[in-house]
Amino acid sequence: MAKQEDKPILRWTVGPCNGTLGYSTLRESCHKMIELYGNEFRYFICYNNQKRSALKLLNRISDETGVICIEQKSDDMAIQVPAALRNLPNHFPMKNSYCRGSFWKLAPARLDINVHEIIMDNDIVLTRRLPEFEKFLQSENNMLLEDQFRWYGAYSPYIAPANLINSGIIGLHPGYNFEESLNETYYRRDGLQNYTQGDEQGLVVLTLISEPKMPIIIRKQHVVELLGDRGAYEKDAKEMLACLGRLCDYISEDDVFGFHFVQANKLTSHPGWTYYLRMKNQGFSVYRDSFGGSDDKKLLALLEEAYREGWRGSMELMQESIHQIMRKI
16 A cells, blocks of 8 residues: 555645635535545645635535645745746736736645646546546656647747647646746746736646657546536537537446536536536436437537526526427427
């Protein structure tokens, strides 16, 4: 049996959320990881800028799961910005205790450089053991998550169009100096300013794909991305509804191992999350229980109309809309 200090690390990062939704996904993620992997990992929640009420939620998660909570400090940030520049307006990305959004996942770059380490967003929930995790833990490769879109901010020109990668899961192999590599990438591009969340993803992706060994990529079909923003669903309804369909039937779907509830930290409700809870608690599936074998094109058209009515999480409204549509055809 491996000693505690020799076990790999899995850590979540959570900053201030607009409501309780981000903490709910984190709680579910912690419980599911421990259900799936038990004591194979050392588990940590790295948190920052939390109000007292949020700290109570984090302490509750820690009490329930045994996950250790660690408060992040701006001095832990991987990018070592010269002190003379830190207080300049819009310079990367810290001033006193402030650091922009998702860059906090880089504080610190490693908790233990001697073991495999996975940094996972608080809005990702695994429902089955992920095959890429098994491969990563037996390798000397890093690991990233496949995406549906390109979102690299200022680093986009330096990343090939074929690379569709998300930094929601970052795997780092033993001995890899992530901090040193991030700084090399950052200063090679002249220390870009006015950083955004997209720039964080671009910085991480460019850093890891520039290594001699390409990272293991978790397939997007394995961890299904579900946006919470209504506009995103309306912009590309068919693709998003196809994702929702995989959520609907994940219990019997061999190719799905988890879900990424994107934007959960910014929203007070998320249609994919609401549906996940409905599926988990009641087993209801729009696909199975309301369609019963409709062909894919008809199903997508019907589900799109129903979903536009029920997107804010009203599953009763969604189901009623579907039944009304079914009576019309």
